[in-house]
Amino acid sequence: MHVLVLSTGNPLLENALLTAVHTVTVLQPAGTAALPGIEQHTVEHWDDLDALTALEPGLPDVAAIATIDEQAIVAAAHLRQLRGLPGLTVEAATAYTDKAVMKTTLAAAGLPVARHRVVHHAREVASAAGELGWPVLVKPRGGLATLNTFVVRDREHLKELVDAGAFDARITDPTGRLTAGHVLDSLHGARDGFLVEQFLDVEAEFFCDLYVHRGTVLLAVPGRYNAPLLQSLGAASFDTALPPQHPEARQVADLAARAAAALGAQSGVVHCEILRDRTGGLFVGEAGARPGGGSITELASVMYAFDLPATLAALATDQAPDLDGTPRFPALTAVMITAPAGTVTHVPDRDTIEALPGVLHADIRLTVGQPVPTGIGTMTLAGRVLYVPDDLDTLDQEVADLRAALDIRVEPLTTD
Template sequence: MIDTLLINTVSTDPIESLETDPEIRLTVLTHPEYAHHYRPDTPVLLVDDVTDLHQVRNTVVELIRTRPIDHVVAPSERGLQPAGYLRSFLGLPGTGYDTANRFSNKYAMKRALAAAGLPVAPFAPLGSLADLPRRATELGWPVVVKPVIGAAARDTHVLADPAAFTELLSSPHAAGLRDCRYPLILERFVDVEAEFHCDGVVSDGVVRFASVSRYVLPPLVRRGRIAGSYTLPADSPELAPIAELHRAAVVALGLRDGVTHLEVLRTGAGFLIGEISARPGAGGIGEMVRLRHGVDLWQALIDVSVGREPACTSTDSGDVVIACMLPARPGRVEYVTPAAALAALPGVVGVRGLVEPGAVVPDESSSGIYAGVVFLRAPTEAAVPAKIAALERAFTLNVSPAKAA
């Protein structure tokens, strides 16, 4: 048996596969509010914060007094740092802390990418918000400020000029940056013509599979609108350069085995790497890739994490697959278009995670808040806008005021 520790919070995608894998004996490390996701017979260790490396270390050291750990699986952004730390601290195989840090700490990541000659927007470390005007003047306004560790565009702000910075400081949104326990990073804001992502599987240092998709809307502007992405057709001229940026980024950051999610910006001057992570993309990306290519990124993550060869041979469906994230608004859900009605729309092949009446949608500034994901097939890239427009007309979400949980 492979004694495996899963460090997880919000990601439910790999749970069933891990719990039913006949070769894996699973133990879970999570927060109390996520313990209900697991079977009663799955051992679950609870911590206040999986990103607290000392708390995680102490908890796992107690665990291994009675139960060995052979491998660590981290399916979401919050688990990358503690998983890498545990592998290094305990001498376990897999991605160690230095590499995990380069894939999760945006400043360390950008330094490594820039040192390898890969295209990134100008950036600078930011010790405190008080330093922002000076640093922004050096980089050139407008700028983007965010924590060096984080996901789903949380606490990410675009500032056009010093007046916008002053306005941010006087708003409640500044609290997330002031209270953040991580350093901040400042980047020059660039005019983006289009944004893409590349999702890959790496084994023994070689990219074994890569899928390139285009975002419907950039993550920073999609709140309140149907968002998501679609797989590019096989003849797209953007496939090859983005796949090459992905390969080069994997080499520059030193990943030997893992699943990756790279974000790429197309500007008037060419492509820029936004960021890359060593975990599958969220928002239905894994299912979108499976529908198009037949490759299960979540299973591949499990396999490479426990030392098995990943199955990543692509069987291209030949069409364009779209993952649409339905917009959510803060409040208590009073009505939502039923899943059956959405599934009956032309081209729809799946509806997942649809919010239910009575649920409370939190008021968070995050691209990770949405009402569900709808998967569609389109014959060509040109047909994508019409498919999304039809879904937008069919979808209704009514909410009433409620304090976010």
């Protein structure tokens, strides 16, 4: 099958399709490189649908159009509709990527979500907070990795944030993969405004990746972050895939499946964030028509012993992958590696780390003599360790002991 892949530079899907002996053409932002031997077309901006319409006649005949990149989901749906190809529609793609449309759609389906208002300037935040109640959460309509997302406590705090330029700050992207979308834009630079959202006193945050074929969930992979994402920015975080019989895992997977059904059936992966407030209530935070970021896809494929690239290739070509659903471990944790800014002076080799009790695999992207790589939002670039917990009740201490055993040392930056 010939597949057009919309890509921002992570070639996971392209490689998966090539391995499955499909023909691949890529559509990428101008200035990015395709895999060798692959036909490439370029786009200046994913959200310029008029430019995509003008580009479409020059694209090759393909049987499928696919992406696993948040920024390109609407663009892929637009091209599918121009070609009359099956897959997520523009309406559904918009519901998955525009948080205002998403929450309105979920609420209309009877699912619990935070109430919200769309505003276009910081001066409108106080009025929205008057309806929703202080504090409020401010976030972009389209974004990822909690970029430009923060809590506003009250009017005085709002003024402090405005004076500090929080609403005018454009995000710096060390990955170079986000320049053809709007996720780096400041809140005031957003063409369709931004969200002021009811603040939920979140006690725990969960994720659930759903592997879906034509609207049927083949596998649900629920898990839990060690802390709500907004509380763990820049911290040493870890994510844990929970056993399917875990009471919270069952509730999370059920709510995620209901959210995916409400937003739009498809063949692909749906990533959901589920929040639990201090009253015990569960809320849909958001849902994306793409795999989870960070180590979540790796947790899924290792926990449930499936070939992730082959699965993504099958779903991209509307085939049903063979997914067992039997977990290999009672639970599985991805411990993200973080280090302070500075120069790395000591890092153990992979064999040493993988010899530690409970460690399955290590991917440490730190090199002695080199600076610690800079992350973006909740994305860390320093690596991770896959770890099988002894007991979920003692996991915090187990992770702390593991981090101490890693013995990563950094010479801090100095200011002259």
